[in-house]
Amino acid sequence: EPALQLHAKEILPEDIKTAMDAMVAARLGSGLLPSDSGTPSSDPFAPLDELCRMESVKRKLQELQNAYIVAKQDGEEPPPLGHFLFVGSPGTGKTTVARALADVLCGLGLISRRHVEETSGLEMTGQYVGQTKEKVHGLLAKAKGGVLFIDEAYTLGQGQFGSEACDTLVAAMTDPRYAGLVVVAAGYRRDIDDMLRANSGLKSRFSHTLEFPDWGPEDCVRFFKRTARAKSLGLDEAACAALERGFAELVLLDGWGNARDVIKVWQATTRARASRVVARAEEACGKALVVADVATAIEELIRGRTMAEGTVSGRRRAAESGPSARAADRGPAPSGPPMPEGRTRDAAPTPAEMEVQADASSEKTETALAAEEVVCNEAGGDGDGDSRAVGRDPGVSDEDWAEIQMAKEEEQRYAERVRQEEEERKRLEAELAEALRQKQLAREAYEARMREIQRQKEEAERRLREEQRIKERLRKIGNCPMGFAWYKQGGGWRCGGGSHFVSDAELHRSFGFDA
Numbered sequence: 394e395p396a397l398q399l400h401a402k403e404i405l406p407e408d409i410k411t412a413m414d415a416m417v418a419a420r421l422g423s424g425l426l427p428s429d430s431g432t433p434s435s436d437p438f439a440p441l442d443e444l445c446r447m448e449s450v451k452r453k454l455q456e457l458q459n460a461y462i463v464a465k466q467d468g469e470e471p472p473p474l475g476h477f478l479f480v481g482s483p484g485t486g487k488t489t490v491a492r493a494l495a496d497v498l499c500g501l502g503l504i505s506r507r508h509v510e511e512t513s514g515l516e517m518t519g520q521y522v523g524q525t526k527e528k529v530h531g532l533l534a535k536a537k538g539g540v541l542f543i544d545e546a547y548t549l550g551q552g553q554f555g556s557e558a559c560d561t562l563v564a565a566m567t568d569p570r571y572a573g574l575v576v577v578a579a580g581y582r583r584d585i586d587d588m589l590r591a592n593s594g595l596k597s598r599f600s601h602t603l604e605f606p607d608w609g610p611e612d613c614v615r616f617f618k619r620t621a622r623a624k625s626l627g628l629d630e631a632a633c634a635a636l637e638r639g640f641a642e643l644v645l646l647d648g649w650g651n652a653r654d655v656i657k658v659w660q661a662t663t664r665a666r667a668s669r670v671v672a673r674a675e676e677a678c679g680k681a682l683v684v685a686d687v688a689t690a691i692e693e694l695i696r697g698r699t700m701a702e703g704t705v706s707g708r709r710r711a712a713e714s715g716p717s718a719r720a721a722d723r724g725p726a727p728s729g730p731p732m733p734e735g736r737t738r739d740a741a742p743t744p745a746e747m748e749v750q751a752d753a754s755s756e757k758t759e760t761a762l763a764a765e766e767v768v769c770n771e772a773g774g775d776g777d778g779d780s781r782a783v784g785r786d787p788g789v790s791d792e793d794w795a796e797i798q799m800a801k802e803e804e805q806r807y808a809e810r811v812r813q814e815e816e817e818r819k820r821l822e823a824e825l826a827e828a829l830r831q832k833q834l835a836r837e838a839y840e841a842r843m844r845e846i847q848r849q850k851e852e853a854e855r856r857l858r859e860e861q862r863i864k865e866r867l868r869k870i871g872n873c874p875m876g877f878a879w880y881k882q883g884g885g886w887r888c889g890g891g892s893h894f895v896s897d898a899e900l901h902r903s904f905g906f907d908a
Contacts, residue, residue: 437496443619444486444652445612450603454490454497457601461501474503476566476598479579481605484651487579490603491542494577498540504573508539514548518558525554529561533571542577547584550591563594608651610640616655626663627681635684639691646698654694661690866903867895 438454441447464471477494479487492509499507512532519525532541543549549558565571578585578599589596608616614636621628636658643654650657665686785794860881867879867886877889885896 437493437500440489440493441486444489445608445616446606447486447490450486450490450605453601453603454494458497458501461503471503473600474498474575475600476576477578478585478599478602479577479605480582480585480602481579482581482607482649482651484653484655485605485607486652487544487605488542490605491540491577491579494575495540498575504540504575505538508536509542510536510539511542511544513545514543514551514555514558515545517543517549517562518552519554522554525557526561529558529565533565533574536574537571538573540575540577542579544579545584546578547580547588549578550588556592559588559592559595563592563598566598607644607649608655610637610644613640613644613655613658616652617659620659621682625680627679629681629683631684632682632687635687635691639687639695642695643691643698646695648698657694658687658690661693662686665689863900866900 438451441451461471479490481487488509488511491511492507495504495507495509498504510532517525517529517532519528549555549562562576565574566576576598578588580588589599614633617636618628618633639658640655643649643658662682663686666682669683669686789797863886864879867873868876873879873888873890873893875888875890877893879886879888879895882894885894885899887894
């Protein structure tokens with residue numbers, strides 16, 4: 394026992410080494426101390442299993458992990474770590490994957506702690522001169538040794554000081570002070586591409602890109618059922634079918650938030666269940682979610698979205714514009730049941746479709762006009778009149794006819810908005826072209842003025858050199874015993890005292906050049 398007590402108080406060399414390594418890692422923000430960097434996870438990829446459509450993301454992270462493990466086993470230098478781009482819509486798991494990435498990299502000893510500092514592009518941009526650099530370095534210091542996760546990173550290049558934020562981040566990503574820091578920039582694909590095109594230095598800093606696809610209706614139902622099992626709540630087939638129909642509607646509404654919206658539906662469903670159970674206190678309701686609970690929750694979220702939109706959803710217009718347009722906008726369509734026929738609720742685009750709408754506005758205008766022409770032709774018209782002049786078919790209810798008129802009016806309003814946007818775009822282009830022309834003219838005038846100033850300067854210097862040369866010759870003649878300086882006067886030169894004069898002809902005879 395005394396021996397054990399003596400050993401407990403003994404300071405061993407490995408204790409000193411561990412302490413020194415911890416201090417160095419804390420100061421430098423890098424090191425190989427995974428055991429001193431938070432609670433390790435037995436499986437850093439486990440949180441990804443709780444999300445949907447994570448197969449490709451998980452595979453890429455495992456490939457990265459395997460590359461470092463094999464390099465260490467072979468005694469070779471590990472591949473450069475670099476920084477990451479997470480491309481996808483909100484609610485697809487980017488933040489969760491950033492935390493898993495910190496676990497993996499810390500477990501490999503590539504970063505010193507499992508810390509993820511979350512921020513956004515706007516939070517890194519200041520409001521006055523000098524504040525932006527201070528903000529960026531402050532966030533980098535907080536994330537030192539871990540992961541800096543920048544959501545909505547495309548806003549880095551926006552605003553008066555956006556370029557300063559980008560330049561500061563680019564410089565920091567190669568600064569030895571932040572050698573143990575990994576930067577993860579997240580956002581929509583098109584926005585991220587625009588940001589990288591605007592700053593070539595930033596583009597070269599990112600070595601890895603992870604794609605986060607949107608969730609489809611089946612993914613949402615799977616996540617919902619998994620959550621219900623975790624809460625020990627029953628969910629019958631009828632409720633699942635209602636969920637699938639509801640999510641098929643929701644994914645077409647503007648602002649679709651993937652997992653975030655599924656969680657909102659879950660919360661609304663449990664509230665609906667609670668109200669049902671309390672209202673039927675004397676009945677045995679059981680611990681289960683029924684169709685009524687699900688329908689109430691879905692209806693609540695859809696009503697909120699459509700009221701916020703106020704018009705026909707852009708996502709729905711994109712979905713109805715044809716298979717080729719949808720394929721260009723979204724890539725592979727998410728799995729799920731088809732939309733029911735006769736649906737009249739507003740629906741709207743995935744984030745990818747929303748991105749394409751701005752570029753495809755002119756194409757949509759042509760599509761809308763072509764559709765109106767087809768309707769008129771089918772009705773026997775000449776295509777010059779308003780489509781609302783088409784006669785009402787027998788048997789059409791007032792409700793259906795009113796909806797048709799509303800749809801036609803909305804299509805006309807949409808076409809008018811597109812026309813106005815196109816006119817505004819042309820006006821701005823013309824203003825920009827004129828501004829560039831004026832700038833070019835001003836630049837040319839400035840360059841011409843600078844050339845003239847330079848010519849005058851060179852001429853003045855030449856004349857000064859010539860006068861100095863003549864004065865030196867006059868001193869050699871020695872006509873002024875007082876040694877006064879000579880000054881040009883009329884057809885010759887007079888000394889500063891005024892009593893001596895040498896004509897230009899005499900200079901020419903004496904030295905063979907004209908004054």
